[in-house]
Every structure is written in C-alpha cells, then in structure tokens.
Amino acid sequence: MHYQSSYKIQGFSADEKSEIERLKAQVELFWDKELVFYKMFGLKDGMKIVECGCGPGLVGQKLLAAFPNSYVTAFEIDPILVETAQNNARLWKLERYEVSESSILNTGLFNDTYDFAITRLVLEHLSDPVGAVKEVYRILKPGGKAVFIDNDFEFHMRTYPDISELKDLYNAYCVARQDEGGKPKIGRELPGLLKLAGFSNIDLQIVNAHSEIVGDQIFLKSEGSGIPAKLVKDGYLAGEIYSKIAHKWSKLLNTEGHSIFRQMFLCVGKKVLTDEPIFEEKHAEHCFLSEQNIDSQSPQLEEKEYEKNKLSEQKEDYDEPITSAEKKVARIWSEILGREWIGKNENFFEAGGGSIHAPQIVEHLEKEFQTKLSIIDLFDHPTIALLAKHVEPQKVKKEDLSSSQRQEIRFQKILQRREKIRKIKG
Ligand SMILES: C[S@@+](CC[C@H](N)C(=O)[O-])C[C@H]1O[C@@H](n2cnc3c(N)ncnc32)[C@H](O)[C@@H]1O
Known part of the structure; x- marks a missing residue:
C-alpha cells in the first residue's frame, strides 16, 4: 500500500529492531498515567475498542491486560508492523485482538461500530490529519469517545541541568518531519482538529513522565540515539551540536538531583448523538422544542436535550x-x-x-x-x-480513633449540621 507519512519504520532509528524497542519504551514511559486518562474519558471493560496506527501492537496488549473483556480491533499501514503485531498477538496469546493492514484515512471499517478509539502518535506523521480524525469519527458509535495522543516538539523534553542544544535538536527534527509532510507541533492543534471533524465535548490533557518517578533508563530507551544520528546523517543537525548534547547528557546523568521531563498531549472528543436517526424517532416526543427549533439548534444543545430526555427516562427504572x-x-x-x-x-x-x-x-x-x-x-x-x-x-471504627481524631470528627459533624441549617434558613 502506498502512503504518505513522515513515519517509516525503516530509517527512523538505526534499524527496525531498535525502533520497535524505542516504541516499546515510549509505551512503558507513559502507560500508567495514560490508563488513568482513558478511564477518566470513559473507557471500561467490555467495550469495542479500535486502535488506529497500532505499530507493533504494544498498546493493544496493555489494553487487554487492563480490560480483559474488551475487544480490540487494530490496524496499521506498514505491512512489516502489521506482521510484527500479528506475531506479538500470537506470542502474548491475545484472543480478543485482531490486526489488519489499512490506512487511518480509509480504514474500510463499518460506520458507527466502536465505543472507544485510540490513535497514538499517528496524526503528527500525516499530511491530512483532519481526514484521519473524520475517518475515526465515522467508525465510532454515536456517543463513542476518541482519544488522539501526539507530541508537540516545541514542548518536548526538558532537563535539569538545562541542555540548551536540545532546542536545536527538536528544531532539526521538526524540519525533517515537515519535509516529509508531517506535523511535529500538532499537539496544540488537536482540539481544533477534533472540532473540525465534528466532535463534541472536547478536552485536552497533558500526560507527563519525570525521571524522578520513572527513572532515567526508560528515557534513554524511548528517545534513543538513532534519531539524532540520522538527523546528522541527513544534514538537518550539525554534528558538533549532537556531540555537545551527548556530552551534556552524560554529565546530567551524573548530576545529583537531575531531572528529565517529557510530555504528550491527549485530546478526547465524543461523537455527537445527532447522527443517530433514533434521536428524532425515539425521543422527539420528549422534546420541549418544536421541529423547527431542533433544526436550528447547535449539535451540543441537541445532545444536551437528548441526555436530559435519557435521564428523565432513567428515573422511571x-x-x-x-x-x-x-x-x-x-x-x-x-x-x-x-x-x-x-x-x-x-x-x-x-x-x-x-x-x-x-x-x-x-x-x-x-x-x-x-x-x-x-x-x-x-x-x-x-x-x-x-x-x-x-x-x-x-x-475507621470509632474505637480505633484517638481522642483528638474523635474530637475532629465531632467538630466536622457540627460544621456540617450548621451548614445544613444555614442552607435551610436560606
Ligand atoms: C510513532 S508510531 C506509533 C505506534 C503506536 N501507535 C504506538 O503508540 O506505539 C506511528 C505509527 O503510525 C503508523 N501510520 C502512519 N501513517 C499511517 C496511516 N495513514 N494509517 C495507519 N497507520 C499509520 C506508522 O506506520 C506507525 O506504526
């Protein structure tokens, strides 16, 4: 399959094997915190999940470990990575997982199928990210959620002691990716892209990793030396700057109290419920608004009305x-x-x-x-x-408390009672 992407497994790092190791470290680096966000955005066990641009399938493995009754449909454009993901799925005995070769711009998957979509570090490599987000929107169920995770290389990694040359490295990286049609500063654009594609309830969060919490080694693995070396080889970065970074980096590792800090941007959106014909058929009679008003109101308002009606129905059972x-x-x-x-x-x-x-x-x-x-x-x-x-x-049982703790509880209760009386008195 021919495709345009600023990501190619061959030539991104030194070789394919080390690139897969780098991707693996990049999953490990953020996973615990990412999972908290996925849960916060509504991902739960039993859902139908689609993973777009899955690479070697490492996220699918993590997802099924956390949500064992879910079903993960993954796709990936690079045939080498599709095969790697398939082999990994066999190795890890993933039963509720399938992976196939297709593009996020034209997945070939059915409309309105998935509860939750994850697209991780893919949009930044595409020249048409809006087209990709629209395609994800299409395959989501109405009410389904999609999360897009990307970098913004202007806010990539920071260190203490500061390595000022990292700025040159990330500038060089951005130019190289842009020359290939990618968008390496896409992190800040994510909410706007989701809005253009029709998503509602958009939110943006930052997931971070700090060496004090996750250690130094995982940063070394997830950044790798292959990418800067290739930037030098391709003429994007001066060799002496790379040498300075390497020198300052090893000095940093020997500095007491040093810090390495990196972040990624997570943007979530919900597929509006207006695409659902059921909305008008099933719920029109509950609407306070005339048909004319329904046509003229915003999708967000329409969705709020739908939720409201859904809630009043829920009150009955x-x-x-x-x-x-x-x-x-x-x-x-x-x-x-x-x-x-x-x-x-x-x-x-x-x-x-x-x-x-x-x-x-x-x-x-x-x-x-x-x-x-x-x-x-x-x-x-x-x-x-x-x-x-x-x-x-x-x-805590009352008898296990010290007298000061008991006193504190009594005090809190008095405050709560006072607050209630204050509210009643208006
Ligand atoms: C940096 S890797 C991230 C892999 C994986 N999502 C992860 O987080 O570990 C980017 C992935 O996007 C894939 N990709 C690039 N363009 C694509 C497209 N048009 N459709 C599907 N996948 C694509 C690449 O082949 C690669 O596997």
Missing part, C-alpha cells in the same frame, strides 16, 4: 441506592453532578461525571467516610454501589 453508604455516596454525586436521580449502578462518566467533578467527589467522600481516597479509586469503582462497597470497609 431508577436503581435506588439502598444501603446507608450507597445513599451517602449518591447524595454526594447528586450534589456535585447536579442531578437528582442517579441509579446506584450508573457509570460515573455516563452519569455526566468528568475530570472537573472527580476531585470534588473524592474530597467529599473523604470527609463523609473519614478515609483516604484517590481519583483512581473513583475510576476503578465507577458506580455508586461499587464505590460505597469500596469506602465502607475502609471506614
């Missing part, structure tokens, strides 16, 4: 929180998500929760249940019922 812990968790979700009826088995993200709500919910739960929680606890227990079960056993 509402799965009521029963236990005292479930009721407490439900009250907190209701207050923060601004919704009156939340079924105990409704998923946090489907209930309208997102990155801005999660820390507030965690803070309230910690106070209510006198326990320590993290946002990951919320993503790992994404319903009221699961969260209630998770926090309840952690609740």
